[in-house]
Amino acid sequence: MRQKKHWLLTLYGYLMLLLLLLPLVLVVVTSFGSQAAITFPIKGFTLKWYANILSQPDFVTGFKTSFAVAVTASFLAIVVGTPAVYALTRCGIHHANWFQTVFLSPTLIPEIVIGFALFQSLVIGIKLPLMPVLITGHFLLSVPYVIRMLTARLLLFDQTIEEASWLSGASKIKTFFRVVIPNISGTLLAIFIMCFINSFNNIPITLFLNGPSLTMLPTAILNYLQNNYDPTVSAVSVILMLLTGLMMWLMERMNGLTHVNEHLNQKGQN
Amino acid sequence: MKDRRISVALLLPSLVGIILFLIFPVVQLVLPVIFGVKSNETYFSFLKATYNQQIIFRTIGIAFVTTLGLLVLAFPFAFWIAHQRMKVRKLLSLVILFPMLTNAVVRNFAWILILGRNGLVNTLLMDLHIVHQPVRILYTNTAIVIGLIYLFFPVMVTMLIDPIVSLDQSIDEAAAMSGAGPLTRFFKITLPQLTTSLLTGSILVFAGAMTAYTTPQLLGGNSSLVLSTLLYQQSMTLGDWRAASIVALTLILIALASLSITKVITKRISGGNEV
Amino acid sequence: MQAMQVKHLSMSYENGKEVLTDINFSVNAGELVSILGPSGCGKTTTLRIIAGLQRQTSGNVAIDEQSIDSVPAFKRNMSMVFQNYALFPHLSVFENVAFGLKQRGIGKTAIRKRVAEILSLTELTDLANHRPHALSGGQQQRVSLARALVVNPTLLLLDEPLSNLDRALRLSLREEIRRLQQKLGITALFVTHDQEESFAISDRVIVMNGGHIEQIASAQIVYAHPATTFVAKFIGFENFFNVTRQETSNEYLSGETHLYMAEKTTKPVVRLCIRPENIRLDTSMDTDTQQNSLNGIICDKTYLGRTYRYVVATDHLGQIKVDSEEATHQLGDAVRLTLPSDKLIALAE
Structure with missing residues (x-):
């Protein structure tokens, strides 16, 4: 009886694994089909759709802008968030829970609403240019990752190590840079990558904050899809998947992936 | 007291950033809806319009079916992963993480390839002569539900793996020693211990499905509008900001309500355990 | 000569809970004094206040008759050996020991010479390039001791340094601490809950309970003539x-x-x-x-x-x-x- 249940469960496990990966494999396969309309099974083999990506100015500039925005926003979030996490975990702040809630509030409000609100009050309201508002939006997205992942790391980091450093004659600031940072650098890099991926992939906020002068990759693909149905999108998708793979590999090397799962759970994905 | 000033200085930048650029804009967005001229009237007239009602019910319905589907599909899968050896479990977690970190456009595009007019499913159905004309699956509620299940499946599974792994094996063994069969043990011993995780996971996924944008946009299109796509359409295409704000407020309320329900549930259940 | 005095030290939390009540004692130069008491008696709090890691509510701590209450921890020239070693995980044994000297702006060659000296004293020379996680608990605590001694502290603080080690190691490291302390003529304050440990290692014992001092005397006197019922119960x-x-x-x-x-x-x-x-x-x-x-x-x-x-x-x-x-x-x-x-x-x- 137990054996049989086990056998069924195994079959189900492999089936779901297949269903999880099959759609992505399909995307890869279609990117090599030579016909302009995607049909099954694909005919021929070509790399021209990959070449075609480069002839789409929206994709090329979109990639560059998305990359730049993601790097800037992630960097900002870490620079601003790290001191906050340090204060929350080390300084015995009253109402730490309350601060925590504020810092995590970007996950509590639907992203599409954040995008709309930023557009209305910052772009229309006080006439800020799109770029800084876009970076602000992505910064807001990234802050909760910094808060969650870094809090977990700092709570694990023995405070007596810092005390030993103070007593050895290093001031609190010196200790932070010479003892704390070197020990959490792996986590910081993992956080940076998580923020980067999340920002680079974001659509709901980006949607409101791009324009003719400001093209972002995910929304560019979205627009392209409205009017075209050819393997170029498959090719871009493959590039994006390779990027994801690269990021995961980097994080695995930082030993940060084990933590990532838990933190992703907290957030719905759009 | 010097320490206190330093900690305030450390907290201030992120605090100001969030209050100024998130809380303030959001409040500015919803306040006119709540307190504006004839705000009640507009809000209710919005709700009364059959068209809007349809969208609200569609959104709730889609999120509900998605959540149910995920519960049924993800639980056994998480159970399977949780019972693998440590190494295999880690590897599988990575495999699940990959789609999770892949752009939502890519993931939904994959389902366009599968569900579209000339997609994989229709090609198969016609090749097998089950149908003679392509079936319309894309741009229906069903497509949105499928897309959302695919989107949230890894989320739900990862939320369940850890609680299942950390189940105390000896409790199950004690039940077996007391004469409970496998099915009884599963429903009377295992499942009750996972209620919190299942509930919180469901609520999280429900809220996510209610507010997701990319999937309903790509797989539902304009023929299957939901609240989030309606928000974008009203604001950016039709320029009706008043209506868009109302939708935004509705979405915020949904998100906050699910959050509070989750808090109440986890509090009550963990509180109950302690007694 | 009194190297360190603690006068009328009191400490209470913001919720009003008093953890130290009017603590008075002194440590003479070159002396090893231990604070003995059950967990929660305030002994570690006393130590942390002396180190500058925590702030007292009233009273003061003085080194050579000079109050040091306004001196931050990193300028007190004390060192501490922690129960959980608290080594810097990202630094080698050598770098751990050299850390304090570097903060004092000492030249590279001088640092190398001084660290080598201390490492040979603590028999750690062969492990100089290892990272802390590659060492056993006993070795880690020896590194911690070397790191504390290398800076020639005005006061060496030891916070239950042996509690995480097994018995045999505890005995040998205890003797080593005592030997080095006497050899280098260092003034030390040793916190422990272990009566045997405190008697074996110290010149004088301070018995604490419930945030106040029960008795200050040599180990022999505490053993033979406990001053209070609490002390008598605590020592058998x-x-x-x-x-x-x-x-x-x-x-x-x-x-x-x-x-x-x-x-x-x-x-x-x-x-x-x-x-x-x-x-x-x-x-x-x-x-x-x-x-x-x-x-x-x-x-x-x-x-x-x-x-x-x-x-x-x-x-x-x-x-x-x-x-x-x-x-x-x-x-x-x-x-x-x-x-x-x-x-x-x-x-x-």
């Missing part, structure tokens, strides 16, 4: 008798039993106490009323290894615990107890 006295003093001043009355002490005392006495191993246990039922003798019946017997622990029920003094190497007594046996008058200790509180 198990039999306590509430008494009232008779006129002759070395005769006491507990209920209907007369107890005599060898030495006379003028201080007020409320209680007498005696260690289980100091009570004599005989089978002979002498009826002649010898001083401090009483009859009883054995109601419990436990094998402790070297001795047996007997619990003897007496008519007037309740249950008395006796440790004896004699194995012959059985449950229910009638026995005669003798409480030697020179082993009884008088307690004022």
